[in-house]
């Protein structure tokens with residue numbers, strides 16, 4: 206009995222040693238540095254959206270996915286392309302109940318360059334009273350993709366003015382919403398409107414590793430590859446916001462995990478590796494991504510943000526945002542038992558980190574979606590500065606954290622554990 210037991214232990218130890226060697230061959234500090242150095246180089250000029258700089262980063266990530274041997278998201282491309290629009294008003298005029306409307310009291314949300322609308326156009330009339338929550342009602346109407354005439358109480362002048370000025374990037378509106386700022390009831394009306402519409406292309410980079418048996422169940426590993434671009438020079442004359450930690454570090458992890466799981470060839474669930482665009486400017490990338498499939502099929506999302514520095518507990522440890530919202534954290538902890546790695550609940554709850562990255566987009570759809578990070582959010586010196594460069598990061602610890610993420614996901618990737626869903630109603634908007 207004892208003999209057999211010790212034999213069993215020996216086999217187990219040998220197995221574990223072999224596993225450690227094999228994972229270290231794929232996930233190690235040299236590989237971290239190779240990818241991190243490329244993504245955070247001055248040549249990428251801070252990877253700002255709507256610039257050719259971020260396109261170079263996208264091309265690099267796509268090439269890495271290809272090299273890893275994972276499948277492209279679309280035919281032969283790893284690029285998930287979409288477009289935002291930015292509208293600027295040119296002219297607005299019209300009448301309401303026989304009275305001429307002032308130009309500043311007309312606003313339009315539409316992707317059309319010209320719009321001419323009157324009571325015969327079939328637009329549904331909705332009144333926004335002084336007591337109504339204007340943005341919530343507007344959001345709901347936009348969601349329906351219908352055509353509306355909104356009669357907005359002058360109490361909402363401020364938000365109305367912001368909408369009227371346009372100039373923000375937005376998903377192309379499918380319906381047309383004409384807004385009139387007035388305290389009159391809408392009767393007869395006729396409104397003419399002109400605007401310019403700029404189409405602004407964006408892209409996520411996405412690769413897929415189909416599951417062996419549970420193909421319809423997805424596990425997502427993600428980060429964001431956009432950053433802040435080029436700004437004012439600091440005292441040292443550096444104007445490039447390299448975003449080495451934010452979030453070239455997360456993308457480095459995503460690429461290395463793609464490579465790791467592709468080599469393991471044992472994932473029962475389908476793994477999706479996503480590098481999101483436009484996280485820093487409204488989460489448009491993850492929003493578009495989340496609309497391309499049924500969120501009920503996503504069993505878990507590991508979003509990875511800023512893992513380049515030591516956590517407040519030192520090396521080999523990280524934290525999980527929104528820990529209490531699902532039991533995913535407990536599953537990860539269980540898988541990490543005895544490995545020397547520790548994941549903790551987010552120690553900075555007042556910073557609302559759960560809502561400040563791309564995981565929130567998926568969590569709002571019920572997905573157990575958390576961000577894993579090591580960032581000391583109360584004291585991270587180089588956060589959103591020109592000094593967020595590779596020299597401030599710890600390659601060895603980063604490799605350790607990426608390894609920990611891989612190991613922590615084992616039972617989920619294998620289809621053995623399924624985290625509880627996020628209660629959507631409990632989340633902030």
Ligand SMILES: [Zn+2]
Pocket residue numbers: 429451452484510511
């Ligand atoms: Zn970030």
